[in-house]
Amino acid sequence: MLFDMDGTLVDSEKLWDVALRELAEAYGGRLSDEARRAITGTSMAVSMRILHDDLGQPERDPEASAAWIDARILELFRTGLRWRPGASPLLRAVRAAGIPTALVTSSGRALVEVAMETLGRDNFDVVVCGDEVDAAKPHPAPYLTAARLLGVPIGRCVAIEDSPTGVASALAAGAAVLAVPAEAPLSPIDGVRQLESLTAVDLEVLAALLGEPPPVR
Structure with a gap:
């Protein structure tokens, strides 16, 4: 199996929703529903690329964004899984x-x-x-x-x-x-x-x- x-x-997808939308807001934007669906099941690198492109900010550092998401989702997993x-x-x-x-x-x-x-x-x-x-x-x-x-x-x-x-x-x-x-x-x-x-x-x-x-x- x-x-x-x-x-x-x-x-946990609802917890990812929280983290992803918070990061988008921190970048001054809003993650679209279409981009959120596209992120589901992808690797962190692909997810950050989708998020950056969706916000019209492809120049952002994917590693910095991934580190932010990692820290936030760890907090959410410890309390809400x-x-x-x-x-x-x-x-x-x-x-x-x-x-x-x-x-x-x-x-x-x-x-x-x-x-x-x-x-x-x-x-x-x-x-x-x-x-x-x-x-x-x-x-x-x-x-x-x-x-x-x-x-x-x-x-x-x-x-x-x-x-x-x-x-x-x-x-x-x-x-x-x-x-x-x-x-x-x-x-x-x-x-x-x-x-x-x-x-x-x-x-x-x-x-x-x-x-x-x-x-x-």
């Missing part, structure tokens, strides 16, 4: 079934370490962070890396994602993909099953995505 983090397991509906029970069921599990996120290691206080370190055999791979989502590298570290062929993995960027990454890697949109709807994509919430997902649903019979209880 390969789980995305932001917007999939934890309801919440599970997405159905995420915690599904993760517990996956672990109880002994299924190898990875967290595959575009967020950096420092932020993920804070999130782990909510997610539980023992819930993942492998954690792949956005600042620890050669190429970020939508490149397939994050998911290919996770499967390799788990020792499981990518074609035998199910990835759960909430964003177009993440779905594209998992598809390109060759995983079976379940899309559960968080803040914005997703267009239908061939080969991707889409559900409204993780509350509708159980081990039978996951097995079906791989064309396997339901697990014996």
Whole structure:
């Protein structure tokens, strides 16, 4: 099992909203809804480029902006991180079934370490962070890396994602993909099953995505 983090397991996109819009305001502008949607699921470098371009300030230093966002989002994660509906029970069921599990996120290691206080370190055999791979989502590298570290062929993995960027990454890697949109709807994509919430997902649903019979209880 390969789980995305932001917007999939934890309801953190609202916290990113706060940080991104505060930074835009500090720069004397307002982040458009279109740019905010485009940022979802991208690496920090890409996110800052989108934000700067949206504000008409492409000359700004992306590293300085990223450092500001990192500091603010760390504060917000420590006080306001919440599970997405159905995420915690599904993760517990996956672990109880002994299924190898990875967290595959575009967020950096420092932020993920804070999130782990909510997610539980023992819930993942492998954690792949956005600042620890050669190429970020939508490149397939994050998911290919996770499967390799788990020792499981990518074609035998199910990835759960909430964003177009993440779905594209998992598809390109060759995983079976379940899309559960968080803040914005997703267009239908061939080969991707889409559900409204993780509350509708159980081990039978996951097995079906791989064309396997339901697990014996």
